[in-house]
Amino acid sequence: MDLFEELYRQYGYDVRFLPEFCVGGCGATVINYYIVGPEGELYKCWNDLGVKKQIVGYLNSDEIVNFELLARYMAGPTMMDSHECIECKLLPTCEGGCIWERHKNLFEGRKYDYLCNTRKDNIDRALELHYEKMIKQQKHHEQDYEKDISYSII
Numbered sequence: 001m002d003l004f005e006e007l008y009r010q011y012g013y014d015v016r017f018l019p020e021f022c023v024g025g026c027g028a029t030v031i032n033y034y035i036v037g038p039e040g041e042l043y044k045c046w047n048d049l050g051v052k053k054q055i056v057g058y059l060n061s062d063e064i065v066n067f068e069l070l071a072r073y074m075a076g077p078t079m080m081d082s083h084e085c086i087e088c089k090l091l092p093t094c095e096g097g098c099i100w101e102r103h104k105n106l107f108e109g110r111k112y113d114y115l116c117n118t119r120k121d122n123i124d125r126a127l128e129l130h131y132e133k134m135i136k137q138q139k140h141h142e143q144d145y146e147k148d149i150s151y152s153i154i
């Protein structure tokens, strides 16, 4: 949250502090989404590009060469299978984070911890910043409105 606050305050980025409902998901979970490698090999995620065991097929073939991986990406564990996510107040706002990282953690014992919405552990601060931003925007609108009125009087 500190980084986002800095981006907002120091560099004027229009940071959205308020968690928002978000649906869309990751291409890796979509049936017609593939990354094509230089030799026509197909992957489900660009993080897998160049890793032979992550190839799911080839452009010039109908054969699925790694059915387990393909099925895992498209129908495997998501946030909806996670007790932590189901209990989380921010559930519909993060899309469950990166599916590649989720699967690496689940199936390869990795410890990626970027899955969660950055506001999850800082929700009070995020709401304060959102409120502060709204007040600032409101003041700008009022100033613009007053300017418009003074122009029309002239």
Ligand code: SF4
Pocket (backbone or CB within 6 Å): 079, 084, 085, 086, 088, 089, 090, 091, 092, 094, 095, 096, 097, 115, 116, 117, 120
């Ligand atoms: S913020 Fe973290 S725990 Fe909450 S739904 Fe998203 S991934 Fe799951």
